Amino acid sequence: MAEQNGIIQLKNIDVTFQNEGKTIEAVKDVSIDVQKGDVFGVIGYSGAGKSTLVRVINLLQKPTAGSVIVNNQNMLELSQKELRTARRNIGMIFQHFNLMNSLTVYGNVDFPLRDSGLSKADRKKKIDKLLDIVGLSDRAKNYPSQLSGGQKQRVAIARALANDPEILISDEATSALDPKTTTEILDLLGRLNKELGITIVIITHEMDAIKQVCNRVSVMENGRLIEEGSLLDIFGNPKEQLTKDFVNTSTHIGSVLDEIRDSGIVDKLSGRLIELNYIGDSTNEPIVVELYKRFQVEANILFSNIERLQNTTVGIMLFALTGEDDKVEQAIQYLNSLKVNVKEISLKKEGK
């Protein structure tokens, strides 16, 4: 077989809830296959079914239909006791941290270790190491109420890692944090993935979070998985409207277009407006220079955004092309022949 069996395989998962006689389909026929070492992102708006879906992985949520295979174990066939053992291999962190308020930082990390069979001294060694990994060694004796949100999430991460899980599920873990702390927590998750080889599943509604650490992305809408692919695929070449919305919000091109429409620049612009998406080594300037050299077409750059995703350049550029009509047409054909996505944008005010 070309592809190895994934560490997490969800197949045709349905989750339906009965609520006051009404049937709510939270997850509809979703299959995902997460490979060992992936940082797998699931993005969608709230209510899309992401949280319900990831809870199926450790069976905090029983699926109505479908199969759940984690680490080659059919989770649905396990006894209660076996399931509890299997859950130790799946760490989980939450939006609201879910720490025990009655325990210190040390006590919280010790919490999952109490059934590990380790001696007290070994547990201490392990807890000290975990707190060191998350950078909270000096906070061991504090209570959660004395910590900031970011620190609480670090404690939760240390707790989730206590039983050396191979999988870590992050349920909107950065949604309650400010942008700087979010970046720090995501960096930490990225480090854990690289250094410990831990497979991570991240759910979020923020494309920026996905961009920072994930290598694979699924997009969910109304309980269905509508698009899936590598980060570069999704980011450089989104297909579904929702995916495009997420990408546009992240690159800010959406708001730039709105601004151009509203500000009246549209009326002053001559020529044709082109949006360019590219992945890899093409860069802005040679293209602009080439267009002028070959076709005497001027490219007036209105917006440009370049990012490094997983060591690959992903760029988006918006420019107006002016020149003789047939030359402009040739220029657009030239662009189409390059390894870039070309899209002409109409700026006529549409009745929205």
Next chain:
Amino acid sequence: MTGLINKFLPNVVANWEGDNGFVVAIWQTLYMTFVSALFAGIIGIILGILLVVTAEDGIAPHKNFYYWLDKLVNLFRSIPFIILLAVIGPFTKLIVGQTIGPTGALVPLVIGTAPFFARQVQLALVEVDPGVIEAAEAIGLSPMKIIFRVYLREGLPELIRSGTLTIISLIGLTAMAGAVGGGGLGNMAISVGYQRFENDVTIVSMLFILVLVFAIQWVGDFAVRKLEH
């Protein structure tokens, strides 16, 4: 000093010692309060936990069991205590062999208090963050361990608060039980103070009960302060 006490509290002095005196009455009240608190506490905690874990969103939901337990607790909570005292007389006799005296009061006190406390325990435990319960499930803890390590631990300050409240209302019930044959300070206030027009006895009985209430409140508050972070 002694002269003053003799002057203003003549009947208190006269009723201080002896089988029906204040000293005995105080001990009887303490005995009724703490022995029934112990039993009602154990029963209430067990019932309260059962209510929380078998509820629809609990860790071991059981629709029928929850339904009937919930109804039963409500039923016993609804019986006025003074009627309960009379109604369960035969049952009391079966359990402790007598229906009068402090020991005879224990059974109705426990039955009158346990359902109230069970409800308090339930309210205290549902306050425990469901997220923390979910985290414990995700960690792989069994329901038993979740009860002991999460519910009772995280809910402890709230449990002590409700325990304090319950003991204080229990003291009120001991006074009522006392008045109908249970002995203690309630009996002192009514059958000596009130019925013989010895007002000083009534007032001093009340003061002793107030001291007991304040002491319990203080201990409860102190424990909660120590536990909350």
